[in-house]
Amino acid sequence: MRMSKIKDMLGDEFFIRNLDFEFCRENQKDVISIINQIPYINWTTNDLFEDKDIYGNKWNHSFAITDLENKVVGVIIAYLRLSDDNHIMDSLYVHKLSIHNDYQKKGLGSKLIQFFIYNSFKSIQWLFNITVQTNDEFSNKHVIRFYEKNGFLSIYQINYTDKTDLLMYVDRNYFENNNKLEIDFSATNIVTKNLLHPRLNQTNSLFSKSSKLPILFFSTTNSRKKELYQFIFNNYNIKLVFVSPKIRLTEPQVESAELIEEQNIVQFPLKILSRFITKKPFVVEDTMLFIEFFNTKHDKWELPGYDTKRWWKQIGADGILKIIGDSSRRNAKFASQMGAYVDKNEYFFGRGEISGKISTEIRITEDDLMLGTYPHFFHSIFIPDGANKTLAEMNIYEYSKYDYKRKCVVDFIKNLKYSIDFSNQISLFE
Known part of the structure; x- marks a missing residue:
């Protein structure tokens, strides 16, 4: 099993592991429950296992936090998203990130997003952008501050009929120029699968010297x-x-x-x-x-x-x-x-x-x-x-x-x- 060991603010040990299809199927009840803690979200099993083309690569880029008893306490689901009318850049898009209510305010969310940033830029050598879209309301300011603390910058607001969202991003320059990661990932054995550059004849493999940022x-x-x-x-x-x-x-x-x-x-x-x-x-x-x-x-x-x-x-x-x-x-x-x-x-x-x-x-x-x-x-x-x-x-x-x-x-x-x-x-x- 491929995973990385982390500790929360109290020193308790947890593991970050790939959230692949099989693990998600075995733990779908816990995963859905954690995701549905996010305001306005009411996922079902169908939503979790949605296999539309846009989500086709999500199992390569999603992760879970588990405790020593292998119980899921946090998840991040992401996929490669191409630009559209609301989203101006091709990016690895954080679709959902949530920590179980009983484990919040212990630093696990920051450990998870830091791992995600580190692993994504290290594994996908042509990747320049990671993005997230979140609600831009006063009640959600703590979430915006969370992403800002972990290197994300606001780009612009997106207005819908019933809400206003904020698009945020972190780029490779942050990964290269900031040595603020709170985790030692040198011992991780998590591997991200090869991923084709969406616009160029460019492939990628973990730590491969033949795969470059174009x-x-x-x-x-x-x-x-x-x-x-x-x-x-x-x-x-x-x-x-x-x-x-x-x-x-x-x-x-x-x-x-x-x-x-x-x-x-x-x-x-x-x-x-x-x-x-x-x-x-x-x-x-x-x-x-x-x-x-x-x-x-x-x-x-x-x-x-x-x-x-x-x-x-x-x-x-x-x-x-x-x-x-x-x-x-x-x-x-x-x-x-x-x-x-x-x-x-x-x-x-x-x-x-x-x-x-x-x-x-x-x-x-x-x-x-x-x-x-x-x-x-x-x-x-x-x-x-x-x-x-x-x-x-x-x-x-x-x-x-x-x-x-x-x-x-x-x-x-x-x-x-x-x-x-x-x-x-x-x-x-x-």
């Missing part, structure tokens, strides 16, 4: 853009390392607004750099804004297009609004292109686009340091279709739904999926 080498000098792209790629369990090209790049001139021409905006610089590139995949990106007012052809917008950065430097958002005035021709779209040099004559690309309108005034959030957003650039005058705020006014939850850069990243990763062997890369976290 790394992309990204070229940009914009510090805020670095933060944003690092956050987005981390959301999909990919690490960015920022590099500077050895030669100064100038943006190529293109002849039309066709998609193949857009692609050249990132492909040409990569071709120029290819003989200097030693770390791969090497990635560059470019952003374009198109505004109806400046284009006569309805089906082929070209302006500002490839000159968007120059327009920003010379005219800015205020200048755009002055030129457009009160015109009704305010339709617009943002597009992002991303390209990667992988090997000789081997390139991969991604693209993301959103449509919207130009606002009548500059509108920007007062919090310009909000995680995962970019309240700069022409975002202060761009209102996406379906929204009533500019991109620069949105919080992270709102912004992620309309983020054309995120859409580009997802498309880019999809195109890389079956093309790159990341297992040969050097991990930053060895």
